Amino acid sequence: MESIDPDAEPENAGTETENEPADDTGGNAEEPADENEAAENGENADGEASGGGEGELEIFSWWTGAGEEAGLLALIDQFESDNPDVSVVNAAVAGGAGTNAQAVLASRMQGNDPPGTFQIHAGAALNTGWVEAGRMEPITDIWEEEEWMDKFPEDLIDMITSDGEIYSVPVNIHRSNTMFFNQSIFDEYGLEAPTTFDEFYDVADQLEAEGIVPLALGDTESWTALHLFETILLGVLGPDSYNQLWSGELGFDSPEVAEAVEHFDRMLEYINDDHAARNWQDAAQMVAQGDAAMNVMGDWAAGYFATDLELEPNVDFGWAETPDTEGEFIIVSDTFGLPQDVDDPDTVRDFLTFLGSVEAQDTFNPLKGSIPARVDADPEQYNEYGQETIDDFQNASLAPSLAHNSAAPAGFVSQADQAVNIFVSSRNHEQLIDSLQTAQEENIQ
Numbered sequence: 001m002e003s004i005d006p007d008a009e010p011e012n013a014g015t016e017t018e019n020e021p022a023d024d025t026g027g028n029a030e031e032p033a034d035e036n037e038a039a040e041n042g043e044n045a046d047g048e049a050s051g052g053g054e055g056e057l058e059i060f061s062w063w064t065g066a067g068e069e070a071g072l073l074a075l076i077d078q079f080e081s082d083n084p085d086v087s088v089v090n091a092a093v094a095g096g097a098g099t100n101a102q103a104v105l106a107s108r109m110q111g112n113d114p115p116g117t118f119q120i121h122a123g124a125a126l127n128t129g130w131v132e133a134g135r136m137e138p139i140t141d142i143w144e145e146e147e148w149m150d151k152f153p154e155d156l157i158d159m160i161t162s163d164g165e166i167y168s169v170p171v172n173i174h175r176s177n178t179m180f181f182n183q184s185i186f187d188e189y190g191l192e193a194p195t196t197f198d199e200f201y202d203v204a205d206q207l208e209a210e211g212i213v214p215l216a217l218g219d220t221e222s223w224t225a226l227h228l229f230e231t232i233l234l235g236v237l238g239p240d241s242y243n244q245l246w247s248g249e250l251g252f253d254s255p256e257v258a259e260a261v262e263h264f265d266r267m268l269e270y271i272n273d274d275h276a277a278r279n280w281q282d283a284a285q286m287v288a289q290g291d292a293a294m295n296v297m298g299d300w301a302a303g304y305f306a307t308d309l310e311l312e313p314n315v316d317f318g319w320a321e322t323p324d325t326e327g328e329f330i331i332v333s334d335t336f337g338l339p340q341d342v343d344d345p346d347t348v349r350d351f352l353t354f355l356g357s358v359e360a361q362d363t364f365n366p367l368k369g370s371i372p373a374r375v376d377a378d379p380e381q382y383n384e385y386g387q388e389t390i391d392d393f394q395n396a397s398l399a400p401s402l403a404h405n406s407a408a409p410a411g412f413v414s415q416a417d418q419a420v421n422i423f424v425s426s427r428n429h430e431q432l433i434d435s436l437q438t439a440q441e442e443n444i445q
Contacts, residue, residue, distance in 0.1 A: 055347035056087045059336075060115035062101035064094040067300070067307040071368035078363050079354055086347055091115055109135055114339035116348045122159040122170055122333040123406030124246075124413075130339070131162045137338040137345070138165035142353055151356075151374050155398045159406065160335055168337035169356045170373035172365050173393055174298045176330035176401045177231040177322040180305070181294045182287050183315060185212060193320035197235065197263055200323045204270045207293045214270035216292035218278030222421045226413075227403040228296050229264050229420050235324035236260040239397045246400065246407045248444045252436035261429050263323075268424060275424075285309075288317065296322055298332055298404075302385045303369015313384040329396035332404045333373060408444060415439035 063072045069092070076088050093101035105118055109130065120126045130136050143149060143166050149157070152170065160168045181193060189210060194200040204214035219225045234242045237256050244250035251257075272278070272292060284301045286292035288309050295301065302319070305311040313319075321328070336355055338348050354360050361372035362381045371382065371390045379387045400406035405413055419435035422428075 055085075055344040056089065056116075057344065057347050057351055058089040058091050058116040059351075060091045060093070060101070060105060060117070061119035062093055062098040063119070064092045067303040068368050070307070071364040074363050074367055075355075075360060078360065079351065082354075083350070089116075109339070112341060114342055116342050116344065117336045117338065117351060119334055119336060120168065121401075121405050122156065122168065122331075122335050123400045124408055125405035125410070126160060126168055126335065126337070127162045128409045130337075131167050135340055136167050137340055138167055139169070139338055139349070139352060140164075140166045142169075142349060142356075146353060146356060148356055151376055153373075153375060153394075153398070156331070156333060156373060159331075159333065159400065160337075168335035169352045170333045170335045171355050171361060172334050172368060172370035173373050173389075174300055174332040174334075174370050175389060175393070176227060176298045176332055176404065177234060177296075177325045177328065178299050178301070178319055179294055179296050179322045180284070180287055180301055180317055180319050182290055182292075183318045185290060185293045186318065193318060194323060195320060195326055197323045201266065204294075208270065213272045213286065213292040214294060215267060215272075216278075216283035216286040216295040217268075217271040217275040218280050218283035219275050219421065219424065220277060220279050222417050223403050224280050224283070224297075225424050226417050226420045227298065227401075228267070229260075230330065230402040230407075231296055231322040231325060232263050232267070233257070233260045233402075234328055234330060234399055235322060236263060239328055239399045242399055245440070246402075246444065248440060252440050253433055257436070258429070258433060261423075261432055264423070265427055265429065268427070299385070299389065300369050303367075306383055306385070307367060307369060319385065327396055329393055329398050330401050331393075331398050332401045332406065334370075412439045412443035415443070 059072070059076070061072060063069055072090065072092065076090060080086070080088060093104050101119070105115070108114060114135070120130065156170055156173075157166065160166055160170065179193070185191075185207070186193070189206060191203050191206065194203045207214040217224060217228065233245070236259050237245070237250075241250055241256060245252065245257075272283075272286065275283075280297055280301070281304065283292070283295050284297060284304055287295045288305060288311060302313070305317050306313065311317050336352060338345060338352065342348055356374070358372075358374060358377050361374050361377050365372050366381050366383070366386065371386055371393060375394060377390075379390050382390065402408055402413065402416065408416070416436060416439055419432055419439070422435075423432040
């Protein structure tokens with residue numbers, strides 16, 4: 001997914017792309033609600049929401065697809081139920097897999113017209129973006145007042161912390177390194193979900209021999225190829241070396257990255273020929289309909305399968321970690337913070353307090369297909385996939401996502417995205433490695 005530099009002039013702000021996916025990274029081409037009457041809320045130390053306050057709140061996001069929009073509207077409904085004196089504006093922007101929303105946001109922030117609160121991924125997107133640019137207010141006091149420090153994972157809190165201050169509230173957790181597969185196809189041919197690269201190639205060869213596309217990819221929006229590549233990097237390097245890429249301790253010209261590029265090249269041999277004409281949702285549909293066997297995607301795909309397509313986990317679709325990443329979890333977390341100079345900061349603060357509650361997280365995430373960021377949410381509110389992922393999240397080694405703007409600064413993500421997508425066509429290993437190394441030298445200190 002393309003990254004937006006807070007200090008760059010946005011291009012084509014407000015444009016929309018047709019047939020957009022309904023994932024954590026972007027929206028379906030459904031029109032968002034223009035405005036909803038809503039309310040502000042809070043939470044006590046037990047994770048229960050508590051109301052109070054009046055004012056107006058503008059919530060800015062790219063959640064316009066079926067599952068994500070349903071989750072957002074459910075949050076607004078609960079918020080307005082508790083706080084009928086607050087007027088909520090749902091300022092969701094559709095199109096461009098989130099890039100349209102980011103362009104509109106950049107334009108507004110540069111014009112000193114910030115929304116009340118906005119969706120931003122934990123990690124570099126927040127910290128090297130709007131926090132570093134001096135456009136966000138710290139909300140450490142909310143975390144202390146609500147006694148949240150032991151309610152969210154320490155690694156996640158670190159991803160929203162800069163210079164000792166906390167700047168946002170995580171509402172969900174998505175997992176990037178997930179391989180979904182068509183359960184019927186695997187059952188018919190007696191296949192087990194591959195857990196290593198060698199097992200993947202073996203399964204893919206068997207599927208190809210049966211005339212089945214082994215791996216579905218939809219990269220008409222370029223972030224999906226980068227998404228696949230980041231899972232391969234983690235599988236080859238492991239979490240420690242993977243994280244060293246984002247600190248500059250390990251270069252992209254290392255033998256480990258060269259090995260990852262080899263695997264990337266080989267995995268691309270098994271994708272559908274029309275990948276460039278499909279988006280991620282189309283690729284997921286190929287698996288759902290039996291036109292392909294596997295798809296590497298964030299687990300917003302699980303929400304798409306279960307909520308939109310009404311498929312049953314472990315009956316219609318199965319899942320496993322991507323090759324050689326068992327016990328590892330590439331995290332994508334949507335968060336909301338408090339921009340500087342908003343018209344009604346008290347109402348925003350009350351909404352952020354509401355977002356951090358068990359009530360809000362268990363309202364939103366079952367519809368979205370994500371899991372709660374809080375460690376004390378109710379697993380019974382989630383389907384079989386969600387329950388397993390909640391357990392994995394609490395026990396796994398966490399790693400930030402490159403494709404979804406958590407691991408590296410915006411400039412690096414943009415250059416890596418371009419380099420990876422050139423590679424999908426050229427398959428030039430040296431060119432990809434040189435481009436990534438140059439991007440690292442230019443953007444990562």
